[in-house]
Amino acid sequence: MKIKLTVCTLLIVLITVSVQAAVNQPIVATPKAKAFFRDNQLWTLTLNTKTHKYELPVCWENLATISDTVHHPTWKQRRINTLNYANTAWGDVTNFTTNPTGNGSASLIYFADKGTCPLASVSFSGIRILVSSTATLQTPIGNLPPPYTKALGKNLTNLVYGVVLDFDMIKNQIYTRNDAKFIGCKAQSISEENCFKAVVIHEFGHVLGMSHEQNRTDEPLVYQRLSCGANDPSPVLGQLIFGNLRIGAYDNQSIMAYCNPNRLKSPVLSVIDKVALRVFYARMPSVSFDLGYPVITIPVVLTGSTRAPKSMTLSDPTNTGKYTYVFSLASTATKSSVAATYLNGVLTIPFLKKTSFGKVIGIQKRTMTLSYIINKFRNTSLTDLYTAQGQ
Numbered sequence: 001m002k003i004k005l006t007v008c009t010l011l012i013v014l015i016t017v018s019v020q021a022a023v024n025q026p027i028v029a030t031p032k033a034k035a036f037f038r039d040n041q042l043w044t045l046t047l048n049t050k051t052h053k054y055e056l057p058v059c060w061e062n063l064a065t066i067s068d069t070v071h072h073p074t075w076k077q078r079r080i081n082t083l084n085y086a087n088t089a090w091g092d093v094t095n096f097t098t099n100p101t102g103n104g105s106a107s108l109i110y111f112a113d114k115g116t117c118p119l120a121s122v123s124f125s126g127i128r129i130l131v132s133s134t135a136t137l138q139t140p141i142g143n144l145p146p147p148y149t150k151a152l153g154k155n156l157t158n159l160v161y162g163v164v165l166d167f168d169m170i171k172n173q174i175y176t177r178n179d180a181k182f183i184g185c186k187a188q189s190i191s192e193e194n195c196f197k198a199v200v201i202h203e204f205g206h207v208l209g210m211s212h213e214q215n216r217t218d219e220p221l222v223y224q225r226l227s228c229g230a231n232d233p234s235p236v237l238g239q240l241i242f243g244n245l246r247i248g249a250y251d252n253q254s255i256m257a258y259c260n261p262n263r264l265k266s267p268v269l270s271v272i273d274k275v276a277l278r279v280f281y282a283r284m285p286s287v288s289f290d291l292g293y294p295v296i297t298i299p300v301v302l303t304g305s306t307r308a309p310k311s312m313t314l315s316d317p318t319n320t321g322k323y324t325y326v327f328s329l330a331s332t333a334t335k336s337s338v339a340a341t342y343l344n345g346v347l348t349i350p351f352l353k354k355t356s357f358g359k360v361i362g363i364q365k366r367t368m369t370l371s372y373i374i375n376k377f378r379n380t381s382l383t384d385l386y387t388a389q390g391q
């Protein structure tokens with residue numbers, strides 16, 4: 001059965017809101033800039049020296065009203081669950097003591113609960129979440145109920161009511177609605193908590209800079225938004241903030257795709273969601289040819305049978321196949337959730353990001369001997385698993 005999703009969960013509108021009331025702003029749409037990540041809105045985060053993670057602060061606009069112990073589950077618990085769901089799906093929940101490199105985590109990001117938001121006039125370096133069932137978003141097609149996110153990535157920085165979640169999911173239309181346009185969680189026998197989890201994971205995808213998958217310009221016709229049931233009469237109105245960087249082909253398993261039939265039922269990141277996440281937030285191994293010759297930079301390579309973490313740089317300055325490579329001690333600042341391994345002369349790089357002057361242009365999976373790299377590794381030897389293209 002095809003899931004039909006409403007605009008409200010997923011609508012991203014260029015709009016600013018005062019503390020008192022939402023105010024419509026002129027709509028700015030860039031019709032060609034559709035897709036996946038919006039790479040100029042990615043977060044630039046600093047490493048927390050205690051957790052060794054890239055901390056993205058989260059605060060609550062109305063914490064006092066969500067600290068009750070009346071609801072079941074309590075909203076106090078739901079606040080905790082929000083961060084748990086977001087971190088487990090998108091972030092680094094590994095323990096630095098037992099996993100100092102962060103290897104295997106989804107990214108190096110950690111959404112950190114900072115409690116009550118400061119006043120709107122006070123700058124906050126992260127995202128501001130409002131919990132409300134009634135704070136509608138004013139749009140040209142009418143007022144839309146929560147949940148929604150108003151911007152992508154770092155454009156949410158200090159944005160008042162930037163993310164609006166509804167803790168009272170059992171009354172929310174994502175849970176209750178069941179009609180030709182949208183089959184909600186209840187009709188799919190999805191529990192209220194799992195429904196809430198699905199919403200949280202999707203919205204935090206927007207928080208990290210991800211746009212809706214179905215808005216890619218290379219989206220197959222069958223997956224266009226109207227066919228997926230978004231109650232949006234105009235392709236111009238539905239998603240006004242688009243990505244500008246496509247990674248891989250259209251991915252209907254993406255948590256950001258309306259047409260993903262399991263998005264509410266089984267809210268997990270797709271393979272390409274994870275790859276894309278790591279490309280931007282995991283400090284993965286990368287290769288560039290910006291200097292006219294290949295330079296491979298590996299933040300963490302686990303060496304020998306003891307898997308001692310080191311950093312590694314390989315380059316061929318003469319462009320003649322005479323690579324030099326340098327190991328250096330990996331510090332705690334050189335975490336990578338995509339660590340390479342080097343054992344008995346074999347260098348295994350789980351994923352290799354190809355960049356051109358700071359822009360990601362491809363992703364590859366490589367297992368290769370050091371001698372292969374030294375003797376044969378060339379630009380032409382790179383075959384992309386996924387191609388990243390701006391649009």
Ligand SMILES: [Zn+2]
Pocket residue numbers: 009010011012202203206212
């Ligand atoms: Zn969305």
